[in-house]
Amino acid sequence: xxxxxxxxxxxxxxxxxxxxxxxxxxxxxxxxxxxxxxxxxxxxxxxxxxxxxxxxxxxxxxxxxxxxxxxxxxxxxxxxxxxxxxxxxxxxxxxxxxxxxxxxxxxxxxxxxxxxxxxxxxxxxxxxxxxxxxxxxxxxxxxxxxxxxxxxxxxxxxxxxxxxxxxxxxxxxxxxxxxxxxxxxxxxxxxxxxxxxxxxxxxxxxxxxxxxxxxxxxxxxxxxxxxxxxxxxxxxxxxxxxxxxxxxxxxxxxxxxxxxxxxxxxxxxxxxxxx
Numbered sequence: 001x002x003x004x005x006x007x008x009x010x011x012x013x014x015x016x017x018x019x020x021x022x023x024x025x026x027x028x029x030x031x032x033x034x035x036x037x038x039x040x041x042x043x044x045x046x047x048x049x050x051x052x053x054x055x056x057x058x059x060x061x062x063x064x065x066x067x068x069x070x071x072x073x074x075x076x077x078x079x080x081x082x083x084x085x086x087x088x089x090x091x092x093x094x095x096x097x098x099x100x101x102x103x104x105x106x107x108x109x110x111x112x113x114x115x116x117x118x119x120x121x122x123x124x125x126x127x128x129x130x131x132x133x134x135x136x137x138x139x140x141x142x143x144x145x146x147x148x149x150x151x152x153x154x155x156x157x158x159x160x161x162x163x164x165x166x167x168x169x170x171x172x173x174x175x176x177x178x179x180x181x182x183x184x185x186x187x188x189x190x191x192x193x194x195x196x197x198x199x200x201x202x203x204x205x206x207x208x209x210x211x212x213x214x215x216x217x218x219x220x221x222x223x224x225x226x227x228x229x230x231x232x233x234x235x236x237x238x239x240x241x242x243x244x245x246x247x248x249x250x251x252x253x254x255x256x257x258x259x260x261x262x263x264x265x266x267x268x269x270x271x272x273x274x275x
């Protein structure tokens with residue numbers, strides 16, 4: 001398949017998924033809050049792509065949710081070339097993806113994160129995943145969530161779930177706290193086995209996330225919560241901030257490649273606390 005067709009198919013999927021996820025969130029909110037959309041360009045002087053980020057705040061369900069789409073291209077700075085696969089051979093790159101972060105009003109509903117992307121240097125690869133960060137323990141939710149992930153992964157390869165769950169557990173971990181960020185999920189990167197099969201899996205992960213977050217919200221949004229539970233949530237959000245600013249690869253990649261700062265930092269919660 002022609003490279004330009006691959007790029008177009010991938011970026012069109014990410015854009016369509018952004019629309020679909022936002023539509024689902026709007027239906028859950030029932031006009032209690034609306035998305036504010038912002039278009040941005042990577043370089044104002046020449047065409048290097050850009051994107052659109054949408055943020056909804058102070059909803060009945062969502063305290064803050066960001067849904068970011070991007071399609072950018074250009075040249076990696078020299079300090080990055082040695083760290084990016086294929087960039088030593090060709091420092092020029094093309095990247096497109098979608099990133100979603102949800103912070104909930106009700107502490108009974110966990111924070112949720114999802115992203116998928118396609119990057120091309122001298123060769124291309126897919127990456128992404130999803131994870132869930134509750135502030136209150138819920139073993140039944142954890143069991144259900146991982147069962148759903150396994151079902152989705154098994155449709156494509158029986159080894160994916162175990163492999164990508166382990167990768168997620170190791171990645172979404174705060175070494176300075178010696179604790180995981182949440183209850184895990186799946187995480188994968190540098191996926192370049194077979195383009196058509198890999199793209200099919202990436203689409204599966206996107207659809208699965210849309211179904212999972214909707215199901216979790218519908219199960220929990222009516223549950224009562226206390227001020228004490230809200231305090232626990234705010235402190236857990238502090239851990240979320242620590243991870244995203246200290247370790248998150250997407251945050252670092254976006255900032256180092258001249259991405260839009262507001263779109264990159266949309267993952268941060270509106271309010272967080274530390275002891």
